[in-house]
Amino acid sequence: MRARPLALLALAQAPLAQAQAPVPVVKAPATPLQTRVDALVGLFAGGGDFQADFADRFRAAISPEQMAVVTAKLRDQFGKPIAIERVQATGAWLADVVIGFDHGTASVTLQIEPTAPHRIIGLRITGTQYRNDTFExxxxxxxxxxxxxxxxxxxxxxxxxxxxxxxxxxxxxxxxxxxxxxxxxxxxxxxxxxxxxxxxxxxxxxxxxxxxxxxxxxxxxxxxxxxxxxxxxxxxxxxxxxxxxxxxxxxxxxxxxxxxxxxxxxxxxxxxxxxxxxxxxxxxxxxxxxxxxxxxxxxxxxxxxxxxxxxxxxxxxxxxxxxxxxxxxxxxxxxxxxxxxxxxxxxxxxxxxxxxxxxxxxxxxxxxxxxxxxxxxxxxxxxxxxxxxxxxxxxxxxxxxxxxxxxxxxxxxxxxxxxxxxxxxxxxxx
Structure with missing residues (x-):
């Protein structure tokens, strides 16, 4: 016999009460930095809009083709990107981020513009790591x-x-x-x-x-x-x-x-x-x-x-x-x-x-x-x-x-x- 979920059991045993309207949950808007962090998985998967995501100074140094080569190399080595595993904000516009892939992680330093639309001005891969890596x-x-x-x-x-x-x-x-x-x-x-x-x-x-x-x-x-x-x-x-x-x-x-x-x-x-x-x-x-x-x-x-x-x-x-x-x-x-x-x-x-x-x-x-x-x-x-x-x-x-x-x-x-x-x-x- 399937056990009744605890939440339902508690409701069944509680005395009847007048129904009340649910209280809406207000979620705080994401900061510009967090928004850019959240978009990194898609960017490293080969998506994103290079023109809209990156500031002029970044695009002057790195071309879309160069960016595509780097992200493709990471996917070849570690599989597809899955999720952001760790974020350490080191300022309002700067963070160290660990991106999780199928078979490893990539550590990146992300820097964004302090003014809207807060495009990326710095994105530097600082290290990679295989899952279950060994010295061997x-x-x-x-x-x-x-x-x-x-x-x-x-x-x-x-x-x-x-x-x-x-x-x-x-x-x-x-x-x-x-x-x-x-x-x-x-x-x-x-x-x-x-x-x-x-x-x-x-x-x-x-x-x-x-x-x-x-x-x-x-x-x-x-x-x-x-x-x-x-x-x-x-x-x-x-x-x-x-x-x-x-x-x-x-x-x-x-x-x-x-x-x-x-x-x-x-x-x-x-x-x-x-x-x-x-x-x-x-x-x-x-x-x-x-x-x-x-x-x-x-x-x-x-x-x-x-x-x-x-x-x-x-x-x-x-x-x-x-x-x-x-x-x-x-x-x-x-x-x-x-x-x-x-x-x-x-x-x-x-x-x-x-x-x-x-x-x-x-x-x-x-x-x-x-x-x-x-x-x-x-x-x-x-x-x-x-x-x-x-x-x-x-x-x-x-x-x-x-x-x-x-x-x-x-x-x-x-x-x-x-x-x-x-x-x-x-x-x-x-």
């Missing part, structure tokens, strides 16, 4: 990338980094601006030993190429060491890096490479400034000489050509095309080396250094909030990408997630590598 799935996707990949996730323990998962983690590879972690480490050492203070003021040195902002600052502008280090780490400012490195002294930075635990420091020594690296890449004769040199002759080459390298005209367009000697003129380390570098900074870095690394955590704000601490420094140029995360979980455990990918024949897909790395970071957060 992450490793398989890394191995499928063309070119050379090295990667590792490490629990940072009293005896040193312990591998959780590794993919070619002992292989030495180009790491781009990740070398700036060694410069930061030497700055930390000099401040801790009293040789210098973060408040020391120096003159801004010769301009290098972007990334950064300080190449546009007045020549010789007075800046503190903390300003230089902060710009170097947070926005990878090359002019700040070169000025700081020159102030600290190259020989001491070279020594720090071994101190932080790089297993084969001679492979990357002498540590080049960013200006030197660009100038050597731009000069065929110097490029050939450098790639054929050993450690002692590389040091001699820098000494003999010091004036030439300092005055060379640099063109940022040189990095718009194919990779330029990523296996020859670069900074080199393995994932294991970079895990030891991050661990050294964890153990010896002061509050200032820790704060610098946390300015740009390298992951979406919503993902960063899953950790007690998230620090980051990466590096990239045509054919090279490297990412290095220092993470402290909510239960107090420390991890390093570090990896690199490079090709000599073509550019690498920075977005694809960042997405895979973000999955590893998300697994650490769990």
């Amino acid at each position: 799935h992450v490793a398989a996707d890394l191995r499928a990338l063309p070119g050379s990949v090295g990667f590792g996730v490490y629990a940072l323990e009293p005896r040193g980094p312990r591998p959780v998962i590794e993919v070619n983690a002992a292989a030495v590879a180009p790491i781009g601006s990740s070398f700036k972690l060694w410069v930061l480490a030497e700055a930390v050492r000099q401040v801790r030993t009293g040789m210098r203070r973060w408040s020391d003021v120096v003159a801004l040195g010769p301009r290098s190429l972007p990334s950064g902002q300080m190449q546009a600052w007045p020549a010789g502008a007075p800046v503190t060491l903390q300003t230089l280090a902060t710009m170097m780490v947070s926005i990878s400012d090359n002019t700040a890096t070169d000025t700081l490195m020159t102030t600290l002294a190259r020989a001491r930075v070279d020594a720090m490479v071994a101190t932080v635990g790089v297993a084969d420091p001679a492979r990357t020594l002498p540590v080049l400034t960013t200006r030197e690296a660009a100038a050597i890449k731009a000069d065929p004769a110097l490029l050939t000489a450098w790639t054929r040199s050993n450690l002692s002759s590389r040091r001699a080459l820098l000494l003999v050509n010091r004036a030439k390298l300092a005055s060379a005209r640099l063109d940022v367009a040189m990095f718009d095309g194919a990779p330029i000697a990523p296996d020859g003129v670069e900074w080199f380390a393995s994932p294991r080396d970079m895990a030891r570098t991050l661990d050294w900074l964890r153990l010896h870095g002061d509050d200032a250094a820790q704060a610098m690394l946390a300015i740009n955590p390298g992951i979406a704000p919503g993902s960063a909030r899953a950790f007690g601490y998230a620090g980051y420094k990466g590096g990239s140029e045509p054919g090279v990408i490297a990412m290095n995360h220092l993470l402290n979980t909510r239960d107090g455990r420390w991890f390093a997630v570090t990896g690199n990918w490079h090709r000599t024949d073509a550019a690498v897909d920075d977005t694809a590598f960042a997405a895979i790395t973000a999955r590893a970071v998300a697994l650490v957060a769990r």
Whole structure:
């Protein structure tokens, strides 16, 4: 016999009462931000009206065809979008959103106009995640990338980094601006030993190429060491890096490479400034000489050509095309080396250094909030990408997630590598 629903049972046993008109339920109107959030599922399903949904400034940067390619790629990978799984408003017009698909999720940062019709002015995919993802799935996707990949996730323990998962983690590879972690480490050492203070003021040195902002600052502008280090780490400012490195002294930075635990420091020594690296890449004769040199002759080459390298005209367009000697003129380390570098900074870095690394955590704000601490420094140029995360979980455990990918024949897909790395970071957060 079917049980009577409890609500009906209660009504049957209650005394008769005079019927009353139902009280209408008034639903509060959705905010403009929520309305745009709710429309994301349809948009990622391939629907929506590109002209009406996106502001002029967005459409100037992204075409309907580009948007269609991105959303189609997500559907190919994760199936159809189903629902909004999580929303974290970070302002009246800004939110971190997790969109649920059949087989995974996509994290996006959404920004809308503050005035009607509140069209979308920013929509950035900050990470993707398979449902029931594992480190083994992450490793398989890394191995499928063309070119050379090295990667590792490490629990940072009293005896040193312990591998959780590794993919070619002992292989030495180009790491781009990740070398700036060694410069930061030497700055930390000099401040801790009293040789210098973060408040020391120096003159801004010769301009290098972007990334950064300080190449546009007045020549010789007075800046503190903390300003230089902060710009170097947070926005990878090359002019700040070169000025700081020159102030600290190259020989001491070279020594720090071994101190932080790089297993084969001679492979990357002498540590080049960013200006030197660009100038050597731009000069065929110097490029050939450098790639054929050993450690002692590389040091001699820098000494003999010091004036030439300092005055060379640099063109940022040189990095718009194919990779330029990523296996020859670069900074080199393995994932294991970079895990030891991050661990050294964890153990010896002061509050200032820790704060610098946390300015740009390298992951979406919503993902960063899953950790007690998230620090980051990466590096990239045509054919090279490297990412290095220092993470402290909510239960107090420390991890390093570090990896690199490079090709000599073509550019690498920075977005694809960042997405895979973000999955590893998300697994650490769990």
